[in-house]
Amino acid sequence: MVSLHSYLILSAILFSIGTIGVLTRRNAIVIFMCIEMMLNAVNLTFIALSKYLGNLDGQIFVFFVMTVAAAEAAVGLALMIAFFKNRESIDVEDLNLMKW
Amino acid sequence: METIAIPAINMSVIAPEMILSVVAMALLLINVFVKNEQKGYLGYLSIAGILVTLYSLTIGWGAPQDGFSGSVVQDNFAIFFKGIFLVSAAMSILITDQYLQREGCNQGEVYPLMLFATVGMMLMASGTDLMTIFLGLEVLSVSLYVLAGFNRGSIRSNEAGLKYFLLGAFSTGFLLYGMALTYGATGTTKVVKIAAAAQSGMVSSNLMLVAGMLLMATGFAFKVAAAPFHMWTPDVYEGAPTPITAFMSVGPKAAGFAAFLRVLLVALPVFKAEWSSLLWVLAVLTMTVGNITALYQQNIKRMLAYSSIAHAGYILVGFTAGNAVGTSGILFYMLSYAFMNIGAFAVIILVGKKGEENNNLADYAGFGYKHPALGVAMCVFLFSLAGIPPAAGFVGKFYLFSGAIQAGYIWLAIIGVLNSAASVYYYLRVMIYMYFKEPTEDFNWVRLSPAFIICLIIAIAGVMIPGVVPGTILELAQKAILM
Amino acid sequence: METLFFSIVAAIAILMSILVIRCKNPINSALSLIMTFFCLATLYVMLEAPFMAAIQVIVYAGAIMVLIVFVIMLLNIRTESGRRTQHALFLGAATGLFLLFQTWYFLSRSSLTGAKGAIDSAAIAKVGHTELIGQSLFTEFLLPFEITSILLLAAIVGAVVLAKKKV
Numbered sequence: 001m002v003s004l005h006s007y008l009i010l011s012a013i014l015f016s017i018g019t020i021g022v023l024t025r026r027n028a029i030v031i032f033m034c035i036e037m038m039l040n041a042v043n044l045t046f047i048a049l050s051k052y053l054g055n056l057d058g059q060i061f062v063f064f065v066m067t068v069a070a071a072e073a074a075v076g077l078a079l080m081i082a083f084f085k086n087r088e089s090i091d092v093e094d095l096n097l098m099k100w
Numbered sequence: 101m102e103t104i105a106i107p108a109i110n111m112s113v114i115a116p117e118m119i120l121s122v123v124a125m126a127l128l129l130i131n132v133f134v135k136n137e138q139k140g141y142l143g144y145l146s147i148a149g150i151l152v153t154l155y156s157l158t159i160g161w162g163a164p165q166d167g168f169s170g171s172v173v174q175d176n177f178a179i180f181f182k183g184i185f186l187v188s189a190a191m192s193i194l195i196t197d198q199y200l201q202r203e204g205c206n207q208g209e210v211y212p213l214m215l216f217a218t219v220g221m222m223l224m225a226s227g228t229d230l231m232t233i234f235l236g237l238e239v240l241s242v243s244l245y246v247l248a249g250f251n252r253g254s255i256r257s258n259e260a261g262l263k264y265f266l267l268g269a270f271s272t273g274f275l276l277y278g279m280a281l282t283y284g285a286t287g288t289t290k291v292v293k294i295a296a297a298a299q300s301g302m303v304s305s306n307l308m309l310v311a312g313m314l315l316m317a318t319g320f321a322f323k324v325a326a327a328p329f330h331m332w333t334p335d336v337y338e339g340a341p342t343p344i345t346a347f348m349s350v351g352p353k354a355a356g357f358a359a360f361l362r363v364l365l366v367a368l369p370v371f372k373a374e375w376s377s378l379l380w381v382l383a384v385l386t387m388t389v390g391n392i393t394a395l396y397q398q399n400i401k402r403m404l405a406y407s408s409i410a411h412a413g414y415i416l417v418g419f420t421a422g423n424a425v426g427t428s429g430i431l432f433y434m435l436s437y438a439f440m441n442i443g444a445f446a447v448i449i450l451v452g453k454k455g456e457e458n459n460n461l462a463d464y465a466g467f468g469y470k471h472p473a474l475g476v477a478m479c480v481f482l483f484s485l486a487g488i489p490p491a492a493g494f495v496g497k498f499y500l501f502s503g504a505i506q507a508g509y510i511w512l513a514i515i516g517v518l519n520s521a522a523s524v525y526y527y528l529r530v531m532i533y534m535y536f537k538e539p540t541e542d543f544n545w546v547r548l549s550p551a552f553i554i555c556l557i558i559a560i561a562g563v564m565i566p567g568v569v570p571g572t573i574l575e576l577a578q579k580a581i582l583m
Numbered sequence: 584m585e586t587l588f589f590s591i592v593a594a595i596a597i598l599m600s601i602l603v604i605r606c607k608n609p610i611n612s613a614l615s616l617i618m619t620f621f622c623l624a625t626l627y628v629m630l631e632a633p634f635m636a637a638i639q640v641i642v643y644a645g646a647i648m649v650l651i652v653f654v655i656m657l658l659n660i661r662t663e664s665g666r667r668t669q670h671a672l673f674l675g676a677a678t679g680l681f682l683l684f685q686t687w688y689f690l691s692r693s694s695l696t697g698a699k700g701a702i703d704s705a706a707i708a709k710v711g712h713t714e715l716i717g718q719s720l721f722t723e724f725l726l727p728f729e730i731t732s733i734l735l736l737a738a739i740v741g742a743v744v745l746a747k748k749k750v
Contacts, residue, residue: 001585001586002585002586002589002629005690005691006589006593007626007630008284008690009687009690009691010593010596010597010626012683012686012687012690013597013683014596014597014600014619015273015277015682015686016679016680016682016683016686017597017600017601017603017604017679018273018600018604019273019675019678019679019682020604020675020676020678020679020680021603021604022266022270022675023671023674023675023676023678023679024604024671024672024675024676025604027609027660028262028266029609029651029654029655029660030603030604030609030612031266032266032269032651033603033612033613033616033651034603034604035266035269035270035273036616036643036647037600037603037616037619038270038273038277039272039273039276040619040620040623040643041277042273042276042277042280043623043635043639044623044626044627045277045280045281045284046280046283047627047630047632047635048630049280049283049284050632051630051631051632053284053287055287055288056715056716056719057283057288057289057719058280058283059632059634059635059716060231060716060719060720060724060727061230061231061234061279061280061283061289062635063635063638063716063720064231064234064235064727064731065276066638066639066642066643067731067734067735068234068235068238068272068731068734069642069643069647070642070646070647070735070738071238071242071734071735071737071738072238072242072245072265072269072272072738073647073650073651074650074738074739074741074742075242075245075246075265075738075741075742075745076245076265076266076269077650077651077654077742078246078741078742078743078745078746079245079246079249079258079261079262079265079745080262080654080658081654081657081658081745081746082249082252082258082261082745082746083249083258083259083261083262084658085252086253086255086258087255087258104717104718104721104722105722106721106722106725107722107723107725109725114726121733125736128740167726168725168726169722169723169724169725171724171725171726171727172726207744209740209741209744212740213737213740213741213744216733216736216737216740217737219733220733223730229727231724231727232726232727232730235727235730235731235734236730238734239730239733239734239737242734242737242738242741243737243741245741246737246740246741246742246744246745249745250744250745252745261745285693306693307689307690307692307693308689308690308693309693310689311685311686311689311690311693
């Protein structure tokens, strides 16, 4: 019987790896993929907690998180396409027109 | 296969959101048949919709009701904040058309998107389930990502949209993780039931709940741009189209504070000591960072962005106090902040022209003599932002700091007053440029359309009247707090 | 036996997620992420949530990742041309590791104290997971369900406005 802690630690590891990815990568699409990984780690937390708590609220929440992730993906990728049309790159180091 | 018993649906709880959503969807349809030059009419239609929604709000005042199995509630707190959102949306819509036509990105979808963002904000204010708060936040955020990047031809706008998207999605991850851990510790996502569960000693000493609270606080701090989580916010404010910046500087902050207040005051009052100390640090950092960096800005949009960070810091002072005076001060301050900020942005839009936004302070030289009425309006807004009596900003700050003193946070109030005094420098610097420097331009492109006049009159009224006679609004705010 | 299976799947998931943040080519990152999603779907099945596993594969691996791969190929993105500054790398790694240690500390010292509900394995086996979710979704969580329709509408309108050809 796998304990709840194993699932929670696994999702904490995935969440942290996602955070490291967001803060260290330069390519905007890869940053977005790391954000999706963070959201998936949260989904795992919700479903594991839902099973061990014995109610379905967590799984319904995951349902909505997936919907939100899909909506954000659509809008985020459209923003990247619009940015790319003007700048020919999606490197976040190129997001530098506005500084101090 | 048994049938599902659909519960009784209480429509009047979500009546404002429903009306506004229907108006937004109708605008999407009408947009197809409206010619490019006449998109301004969509703006007037959306304002009509907002007025109808405002009327439906006033009906519900004083009679709290909840619905949808405790997912939403329509109490005074929610109604007050919804009023703030609707007023700020209406004022932002009034100043949108001229700017977008000037920049050449006059697509009609901007109005439905602003209305959808307002619907999201309203759901955040009245949500009593973590799910409703989260979904309202996402509706707001998705609409704003698009609106920030709306001016497709401008690289700055593209950059602002992309930065806002990445930052917003990142912070949503933190907020969600906090909600997950809170759910794990208490077994429910309804705010009232979280409070009930957290009262019991076993749960309140559960580290999972503390971790959840910290992560949720981090997520909310990102959303309201508190330091040290404000990283890309000034860039977003500078790059987005100016009416959208006006909308963004008021609405989402107010919505974030409303949701944060509800979560902290209703769900987690058992941790009051812990989150008060946390918010103390956040408030001091935010005020100081916002004010100090604003001192160095030459670009007025960026300066107002940093100043809005500082204002979020003042509101966090009210949060830290956590008592009745502080909380009613937060509500009063948010309302007056909506008027003064959008008014200031309206003047900024008027000073600019196509191809040259004239956002640097030096471009304002001598403006006060060329357009005296606009100069006086800008002075009123600047006085209010700086917290100089008799404008509403002063009354709001007075209440926030009194609340802090009453709760025993003397040093916090002192730091707040010092910061407020420091901020006078960069607000008055604009006035100095407007009145004491030689004009280098003619400013003959400034075109005061009726929409702008209405917006400026509403803004000035909203700043001066609560400043001189704050009694009515203060009473409303006191009836609206959650305690 | 179950613990062994869990360890294998978890190890693969962690390995793939590290590959996501380390691969130079974005396509490799995308493929590693798809593999992570499949590992997570397996874990959902182990947690007796087969409907969520199915949606995970259909929505995440099937729709969102396909959209991302499509955009990578549309914009013809090559490998990353440089590295971020040393400061950014160090700060990012430090923040991530700090977050990991904090959450590990908090989670090891906490326990499950919420009220235990009624849905356990027997209930799921009796009625079927999908029906249970449906009952919950359309009665208790009806309003969030309707809000998602507004969310999707706003997202569609926004995406079209941003990416369409003619202004």
